Amino acid sequence: MRFPAILAVVLAILPIACNTDTSAPVGQALDVPLLTDDAMVVGNVNVANSETALMVTLTTSAGWTFEKVRWAVGTELRHIPQTKGGEPIPGRFPLQRHSQAGATRETWRLPLIVEPGTVLTFAVNADVKFKAPKDDKSAPDPAHEGDDENCIVASSWGEGTPFPKMKGAMSFTYTVQASAPPSLEGMYRTHTQEQWSSDTNDKPTGYLAANFAAVFPNGVTLGSTTGFTAVFTSAAAIGTFLPESGAAGSLGGNCV
Structure with missing residues (x-):
């Protein structure tokens, strides 16, 4: 395994826009839903890898758009920025992006610096927005309303193991795939x-x-x-x- 302990640090300093690796994914990709703190599905997280790249793609469910996406990854849960009590700190996640208006998809391709079989721990947090027509009475939970009475803004996490002390916050794992023999x-x-x-x-x-x-x-x-x-x-x-x-x-x- 190559430099597993510094994975989170390396990812933190990589240019987010450096998506020049176009290699094809290998093995089996992982899909987990994006859930709000009241378990509403608002999107999906797809994680895959090629022989040289780690690929993370977020998509929203119909009607939802991204406001901001933050995520972190490491070879251990402790590599995810969090308090001493184990509460995640999304504001310190090394991968962050303010989405363009109306964005329904966000994608990253980063250099893969660990070997196949390595288990990676992810924490993916996304702020999402739903704007319903003024006469639509079937909009999602109004508890998440934004400034516009027809605009619902919510925080969501990739489904997995709950973090303590923060409702709805979760982490999940992905095993780096090997190419076929x-x-x-x-x-x-x-x-x-x-x-x-x-x-x-x-x-x-x-x-x-x-x-x-x-x-x-x-x-x-x-x-x-x-x-x-x-x-x-x-x-x-x-x-x-x-x-x-x-x-x-x-x-x-x-x-x-």
């Missing part, structure tokens, strides 16, 4: 016994003869670590060894 798909050609000597423009025996030495400069060994093996050092050796017909069978001894 290299695939052998498309690297090998296979032929049935009947196809092996078929007279086509792409005759398998000709393909084997043309490519064997480059692909297997030291020969190729087939068999089992607990049984017999056959070692082929040339394409001609394979042609000599293969039967022309009959059912497949196991090796009766070692062959070179």
Whole structure:
């Protein structure tokens, strides 16, 4: 693991607008809802990573817009700015952004400085606004009203484990994903016994003869670590060894 203890510090000094890494995400992304202190869903937090970048995307539910977003991340809960009593301090979160008017989506891409399998702890806080038509009587809880009687402003958090002493404040965890192992798909050609000597423009025996030495400069060994093996050092050796017909069978001894 590379520098896990200073993750929060490094993120704090990174330019927020530095989103030049366009690498594709790997593994499974995480989605958690944005909840107000009375458990109203007002949006979503999506966390993902590529091999080189950490990606965090916030979106609002229909009718809601962002006012300001603040978040922090570290390899331990203690990396989240908080009081000695464990109350989070959103004003000191290292990643902050005042949203443009009407914004429904906020995105960050930051350099990934920890290894796959690392568990990261997030605290994501977003101020959101809902503006209902003047004659709309179905607006959300008026307890969150703003200056405009038809404008509701609320604080929301990414759903997870509650912080003590602050109603609605929560943290959640995300495990950094690894990329899929290299695939052998498309690297090998296979032929049935009947196809092996078929007279086509792409005759398998000709393909084997043309490519064997480059692909297997030291020969190729087939068999089992607990049984017999056959070692082929040339394409001609394979042609000599293969039967022309009959059912497949196991090796009766070692062959070179």
